[in-house]
Amino acid sequence: MKKIVLTLAAATVFSWQSLSFADSSVDALIQKLEDKGILTTQEAVQIKDEVSTKEQSSQEKSFKSLLPDWLNSMKFSGDFRLRDQIERRGVVNGSASSRLARNRGRFRARLNMEDQVNDKLKVIFGIATNGENSAGLGNPRSNNITFGGNNTGEGSFNKPTAVINKAYAVYTPASYATLMGGKMDNPIWEPASLLWDPNITPEGGVIQLQKKINDLVTPFSTNAFFVLKDASPSTSGTAPKTDPYMFVTQDGIKGNLTEKVYYKAAGTYYGVSNPSHLQLDNRPSASGTSGTNNTNSMATTNTLYDNNYSVLGGAVDLGINDPLGELLPTPLYVPQIGIFGQFFRNLDLSSSRAQANAWQMGAYMGSSALNGWGTWKIQSYYKVLERNSWLDIFPDQDFYSGATDTRGWRTELDVGLAKNTWLTLSWYRTNVFKYYDHLNNGATNDAAYSGSAPENLFQIDMNFKF
Amino acid sequence: MKRIWSLVAAMAMVASVAFADTTLINGAGSTFMYPALTKWFEVYSSIDPSVQFNYQAIGSGAGIQQVTAKTVDFGGTDGPMTMDQMTAAPGRIYHIPMVMGAEAIAYNIPGVSNGLKLTPDVVAGIFLGKITQWNDPKITEQNPGVNLPSSSIVVAHRSDGSGTTFIFTDYLSSVSPEWKSRVGKGTAVNWPVGLGGKGNQGVSGILKQSPGSIGYVELAYAKENNLTYAVVQNQSGNFIEPSVESTSEAANGVAIPDDFRVSIVNSANPQAYPIAGFSWMLIYKNMMDSPAKGKAIVGFAKWAVTDGQKYSAQLDYAPLPSDLVDKIQKKLDMIKY
Numbered sequence: 001m002k003k004i005v006l007t008l009a010a011a012t013v014f015s016w017q018s019l020s021f022a023d024s025s026v027d028a029l030i031q032k033l034e035d036k037g038i039l040t041t042q043e044a045v046q047i048k049d050e051v052s053t054k055e056q057s058s059q060e061k062s063f064k065s066l067l068p069d070w071l072n073s074m075k076f077s078g079d080f081r082l083r084d085q086i087e088r089r090g091v092v093n094g095s096a097s098s099r100l101a102r103n104r105g106r107f108r109a110r111l112n113m114e115d116q117v118n119d120k121l122k123v124i125f126g127i128a129t130n131g132e133n134s135a136g137l138g139n140p141r142s143n144n145i146t147f148g149g150n151n152t153g154e155g156s157f158n159k160p161t162a163v164i165n166k167a168y169a170v171y172t173p174a175s176y177a178t179l180m181g182g183k184m185d186n187p188i189w190e191p192a193s194l195l196w197d198p199n200i201t202p203e204g205g206v207i208q209l210q211k212k213i214n215d216l217v218t219p220f221s222t223n224a225f226f227v228l229k230d231a232s233p234s235t236s237g238t239a240p241k242t243d244p245y246m247f248v249t250q251d252g253i254k255g256n257l258t259e260k261v262y263y264k265a266a267g268t269y270y271g272v273s274n275p276s277h278l279q280l281d282n283r284p285s286a287s288g289t290s291g292t293n294n295t296n297s298m299a300t301t302n303t304l305y306d307n308n309y310s311v312l313g314g315a316v317d318l319g320i321n322d323p324l325g326e327l328l329p330t331p332l333y334v335p336q337i338g339i340f341g342q343f344f345r346n347l348d349l350s351s352s353r354a355q356a357n358a359w360q361m362g363a364y365m366g367s368s369a370l371n372g373w374g375t376w377k378i379q380s381y382y383k384v385l386e387r388n389s390w391l392d393i394f395p396d397q398d399f400y401s402g403a404t405d406t407r408g409w410r411t412e413l414d415v416g417l418a419k420n421t422w423l424t425l426s427w428y429r430t431n432v433f434k435y436y437d438h439l440n441n442g443a444t445n446d447a448a449y450s451g452s453a454p455e456n457l458f459q460i461d462m463n464f465k466f
Numbered sequence: 467m468k469r470i471w472s473l474v475a476a477m478a479m480v481a482s483v484a485f486a487d488t489t490l491i492n493g494a495g496s497t498f499m500y501p502a503l504t505k506w507f508e509v510y511s512s513i514d515p516s517v518q519f520n521y522q523a524i525g526s527g528a529g530i531q532q533v534t535a536k537t538v539d540f541g542g543t544d545g546p547m548t549m550d551q552m553t554a555a556p557g558r559i560y561h562i563p564m565v566m567g568a569e570a571i572a573y574n575i576p577g578v579s580n581g582l583k584l585t586p587d588v589v590a591g592i593f594l595g596k597i598t599q600w601n602d603p604k605i606t607e608q609n610p611g612v613n614l615p616s617s618s619i620v621v622a623h624r625s626d627g628s629g630t631t632f633i634f635t636d637y638l639s640s641v642s643p644e645w646k647s648r649v650g651k652g653t654a655v656n657w658p659v660g661l662g663g664k665g666n667q668g669v670s671g672i673l674k675q676s677p678g679s680i681g682y683v684e685l686a687y688a689k690e691n692n693l694t695y696a697v698v699q700n701q702s703g704n705f706i707e708p709s710v711e712s713t714s715e716a717a718n719g720v721a722i723p724d725d726f727r728v729s730i731v732n733s734a735n736p737q738a739y740p741i742a743g744f745s746w747m748l749i750y751k752n753m754m755d756s757p758a759k760g761k762a763i764v765g766f767a768k769w770a771v772t773d774g775q776k777y778s779a780q781l782d783y784a785p786l787p788s789d790l791v792d793k794i795q796k797k798l799d800m801i802k803y
Binding site for chain 1: 553557656751
């Protein structure tokens with residue numbers, strides 16, 4: 001009998017709902033049945049739950065049924081950044097020609113699409129604004145469009161172009177293994193940008209392994225093969241017949257020493273083959289007036305790479321969650337504080353070549369992610385990239401135009417303003433390495449480095465994520 | 467004339483109620499404590515009519531995401547936030563225990579009623595896929611006289627991110643080193659075997675339709691749906707039936723840390739049911755940007771952990787221990803609004 005009453009009650013409620021009465025009316029009916037002792041409290045709660053679930057489910061189904069399966073499984077994301085950039089490069093030994101002072105308005109937009117092809121395979125595709133390089137091609141280190149344009153074909157409100165920023169497949173045959181192929185987000189971990197500009201999306205194949213043993217230790221390994229240039233076969237006698245490529249293996253561990261203390265450390269080897277006597281695209285300008293003429297040692301006409309690169313080193317990040325507990329007044333909350341460092345050395349230099357080290361030390365404090373108003377992060381680090389430590393086509397382009405033979409500070413403050421919206425203030429205080437060496441050696445004439453001068457670069461970014 | 471004045475007075479009363487200030491509190495997360503919240507909201511609306519609640523039972527994982535993004539005023543979760551999750555939040559988040567509940571290991575074995583005895587080894591073995599038949603000696607030796615068939619075991623688990631899964635995998639990780647290393651604990655894990663069902667309803671559906679199946683559901687849900695469920699051997703070696711009382715025992719003797727993020731699975735208490743857990747409200751300590759909401763949430767939480775407990779007991783939740791309630795109230799007093 002009770003089952004019949006329950007069924008009737010449920011049916012009444014559902015039919016009531018189907019007549020589009022307000023939820024409060026349904027609740028009132030259920031409440032009345034409960035008050036009269038027809039339903040127990042548990043039954044009333046259960047029916048309310050089912051009514052709510054069915055309503056939500058039917059609304060979702062009716063919308064989703066209009067879309068094809070492949071579209072239902074597709075996810076879109078992206079971001080837009082609006083930037084004011086202030087550049088100041090000082091005068092060296094009174095040479096006014098080396099002075100640089102300009103303000104630039106810039107923007108960057110990126111759109112990503114991700115589709116889960118099946119349980120183990122997904123495809124990611126992304127387009128972005130085209131931060132052209134000097135050849136008018138997609139700059140691998142920047143997607144910025146400068147207001148008014150500064151490259152070929154831009155200016156006077158010309159329409160900038162978009163480029164394929166990434167396109168790759170991710171296959172996960174097991175929970176601990178991931179295979180990727182295509183033009184991808186950089187899979188190599190760095191605690192902060194030392195060797196890699198964060199905009200670079202390398203091309204090739206990657207195998208990643210990661211398996212948590214316990215809270216203390218999770219080993220991880222990333223092994224990548226990147227093609228640097230599709231070199232045309234040559235009969236010149238000195239040019240390689242194979243493509244320049246890079247092999248990377250990064251092996252490390254991460255975990256928690258205590259619940260609050262975390263760490264991540266990895267050793268990385270980069271082997272770059274066949275760059276000798278081959279000009280790679282997108283290296284910093286070799287012009288003496290651009291301030292980047294002290295970059296990698298070059299061979300003929302200062303445009304061809306003369307060294308091989310076998311770069312070995314490591315990185316470590318050590319931090320504390322909630323370091324101050326509730327010592328500070330309520331509005332002051334420090335979620336995280338940490339330090340990090342990296343050191344790399346190019347082992348593939350002849351004895352006559354020096355300047356093979358790259359290193360970095362820094363600290364950070366704040367939120368681990370920016371999630372709206374109240375989240376913030378401040379980070380500062382000092383970085384040195386000696387002349388032949390690393391290929392000058394890869395480092396952070398905002399750090400003295402992305403050249404090697406540079407050193408300096410980068411300080412950045414991020415402040416969450418609203419959901420998916422944050423402000424970033426960045427300050428690069430950089431210089432060319434040799435310039436300091438030159439002065440330290442007592443030289444009074446810096447003519448040999450006429451374009452080399454301290455640079456201050458300020459960026460004010462408004463970031464929007466969707 | 468008198469009738470007209472009465473009508474005017476009645477209309478004025480209605481209008482005053484309609485235009486009175488109300489504070490709408492939005493919450494999202496745990497399905498585990500949703501029945502308790504629903505009942506509390508209903509009763510509390512007569513205690514403080516100026517507060518209205520809207521809670522979406524979308525799962526603990528989504529609840530954590532939404533409270534972190536501040537798209538809701540509070541979250542609900544059955545698995546405590548990790549340090550990484552907490553440091554990504556735009557402020558300090560308090561975990562406020564609201565209910566304690568048990569999870570039943572429910573099964574559908576034709577001819578077998580409630581009370582099948584399961585040891586931790588057997589439970590882990592089944593969910594690891596190492597025990598595949600009901601008449602496995604490891605099961606039969608604990609259940610003499612029970613006519614267990616030779617049929618295959620069909621494992622059912624949740625396919626969605628769920629605090630219920632967190633509690634169950636937390637239990638398996640605490641009793642089985644192999645489970646801990648191979649699978650671990652979480653709101654969603656890579657299950658070695660089994661069929662996934664969305665929500666308790668999905669798991670229940672698999673259990674009802676598949677003879678030889680076994681899965682985990684909230685105790686209240688198992689009772690409501692007349693599912694048969696097991697008695698589980700605890701750390702002391704006693705086989706314990708899931709109940710309000712045995713869930714209360716699970717919290718007895720457990721040292722509760724100041725942040726209340728504690729697991730009570732596999733309790734050392736001899737009378738404790740071993741698969742039990744807390745559900746927490748996630749509330750920002752700093753609610754000075756919306757003082758009315760802060761006051762309303764704190765007021766509600768204080769009521770729910772005291773007077774409200776008698777209503778949650780009707781829904782098969784265990785009442786919070788009195789010493790814990792004292793601690794919770796002190797913690798709630800620390801919220802600024």
